[in-house]
Amino acid sequence: MTDTQKPTQAQExxxxxxxxxxxxxxxxxxxxxxxxxTMLAAVIEKGVPPNLRNDKGDTLVMLAAYxxxxxxxxxxxxxxxxxxxxxxxxxxxxxxxAFKGFKPIIEILLDHGADVEGASPDGRTxxxxxxxxxxxxxxxLLIARGANPQARDAGxxxxxxxxxxxxxxxxxxxxxxxxTAKPRD
Numbered sequence: 001m002t003d004t005q006k007p008t009q010a011q012e013x014x015x016x017x018x019x020x021x022x023x024x025x026x027x028x029x030x031x032x033x034x035x036x037x038t039m040l041a042a043v044i045e046k047g048v049p050p051n052l053r054n055d056k057g058d059t060l061v062m063l064a065a066y067x068x069x070x071x072x073x074x075x076x077x078x079x080x081x082x083x084x085x086x087x088x089x090x091x092x093x094x095x096x097x098a099f100k101g102f103k104p105i106i107e108i109l110l111d112h113g114a115d116v117e118g119a120s121p122d123g124r125t126x127x128x129x130x131x132x133x134x135x136x137x138x139x140x141l142l143i144a145r146g147a148n149p150q151a152r153d154a155g156x157x158x159x160x161x162x163x164x165x166x167x168x169x170x171x172x173x174x175x176x177x178x179x180t181a182k183p184r185d
Contacts, residue, residue, distance in 0.1 A: 025052065029058075044076075058087045068100060070104050092118045094115070098133075107141070123152065127139065139171050139175065
């Protein structure tokens with residue numbers, strides 16, 4: 001790197017990185033994708049960082065969450081992984097799980113400190129993602145856990161707006177009903 005180059009979160013592999021180290025990292029990411037909680041715990045105990053990132057900035061938690069592996073997500077979080085680390089696109093594991101519709105993963109992430117209002121660079125929250133993909137149970141869960149249905153993304157759109165734009169009829173109606181419901185005592 002020269003003085004004029006800025007470091008990035010995930011550098012391209014260079015020729016001076018040991019090929020065996022690259023292969024090991026690849027294998028660890030595959031453990032997360034496959035959800036092998038036992039092996040993930042073992043490699044972390046041997047010194048692999050629990051917040052290891054791939055070339056796209058995806059952490060082990062992001063990969064395990066996106067692929068629906070509850071035990072692996074829980075294990076990684078218990079081993080010190082950060083549930084709020086974003087990938088290079090600014091996406092959180094919580095938003096990935098909301099996109100995929102993995103309610104148990106969302107519960108695990110929230111129980112381990114995931115920010116229910118954590119937004120991508122464009123201001124899109126997990127609630128907005130769940131609403132866009134018509135995931136009513138997840139919308140309920142996120143609101144119950146503190147998500148603000150009135151939050152707006154960078155374009156000024158709320159979760160209800162995002163749902164309507166995507167043609168997600170159930171979550172559009174759900175959020176409209178929630179908006180008109182009387183406040184709880």
